[in-house]
Amino acid sequence: MKLKVLDVIKEIKDIASTNLEDKSTYIAKFISERPNVILTYTGSYSSPATYMTLLLRSLTKVNANFFPPKELTYYVVPYDEGCEARILIYSSVDGLSELNILMDQLRLTGHEFIVITPTALPDILSCKIPKERIIELNLEGKDRYWPLLAHIVSGLAIAKLMDMKGVRASRVWNELSNVVPVIDSLISYYEGDIEDVVEFLSQPLLITSTPTMKAVAEYLAYSRDIRVKRFLVNAEGIRNFVRFINRLLIIETDVEEYSMKEIKGLALTAASEIKELKFKTDPLTAPIYGLIVARIIEYLYSRKVGRIE
Missing domain, CATH: 3.40.50.10490 (Glucose-6-phosphate isomerase like protein; domain 1)
Incomplete structure (x- = not known):
């Protein structure tokens, strides 16, 4: 089978080799500055947000909650006075309309948020948020790898948030920093x-x-x-x-x-x-x-x- 998939294995390795140092550091810093964090998503893929929620609850003392975008927009942030949790939005390429509505609501209610996205946001959206709070994973033309890279950058961010302390946090850091060397054996197994x-x-x-x-x-x-x-x-x-x-x-x-x-x-x-x-x-x-x-x-x-x- 391996001969049949050599090209795609190379493509996966190239994606997994992406330097996520600065992006994961910024996400970790953003989370660390408040005790309450809300995770959400726009578009098809909810899993990057639910995965980050599991990581935060399993490895940290951060009060992390997950809400679907419509529930967050209409039933949570309008009544979040006094808490004002920071919000991480994982936005798939097919979720821009939903992202636009959510961003407007968060700006109106005074919430701080970052957007993690596979590709550059259109100007009509990027003008609504400071540039440094848009975490682009540079997957133009390769957005099929959005879930993979979003999961990796989230895991690295949590390991950094924990300063790589603790057995599981260290394991997450070591494994996600060394994905490429195990890809061949993974596929064989x-x-x-x-x-x-x-x-x-x-x-x-x-x-x-x-x-x-x-x-x-x-x-x-x-x-x-x-x-x-x-x-x-x-x-x-x-x-x-x-x-x-x-x-x-x-x-x-x-x-x-x-x-x-x-x-x-x-x-x-x-x-x-x-x-x-x-x-x-x-x-x-x-x-x-x-x-x-x-x-x-x-x-x-x-x-x-x-x-x-």
Whole structure:
């Protein structure tokens, strides 16, 4: 399989080698200056914001809360007087209209915020915020790597916020600072799983995940290169959908495996066909490895159906 994916492996390595030192330092400093932080997103991908929330709650003493953008805009920030939490917005390329509305509301209510984005914001948006508070990841033409790079910069920021102290914070820093050297062995280790998932994508399916692996589920669900009908469903809602589509891809870590036990029982009670994509690593760094594997799955699927971009 490796010969088939040499080009995309090189592309992944180039992306993972991006220098995020200044960007992660600024994010860490922004968070450290207030005890309360709110995470949100605009566009399709919520996982960078939910991942940052998990990191903050697991590794720091920061009071971190996650809100979907509309809930934040209309029901939280207008009534946040006396708290004025700082806000981190992860804005996907398809979320600019929503970002515009959210930014206007935050400016009206006096909240400080930063925008983390894969590409440069249009002038109509960038003029509304100090330049240094726009964290561009410079992914013009490569925005498919937005979830991967957003997760890496978030993990590095939290490790810096913790000054790399503590076993897990040090591990996050070491792993995310050394992603490139392990990519080849990662793909070799999960080669069988990759091929199985590519084959499983041949018919309509549901996709779900544990909380830490949400990015991988979103990536495979939203990919423009994967043409099969598929639906991203929260784990809690799976039982309501299997009567319509009884094929399920579960993305998880071995540490979180037990939380999916009830869903796996559907293989018996609902005659469902289940495929697991399970990662054997720390849940706090697993989504980064999962996103690399997901990109390989996407690429091999495209080769299989004769559609490569």
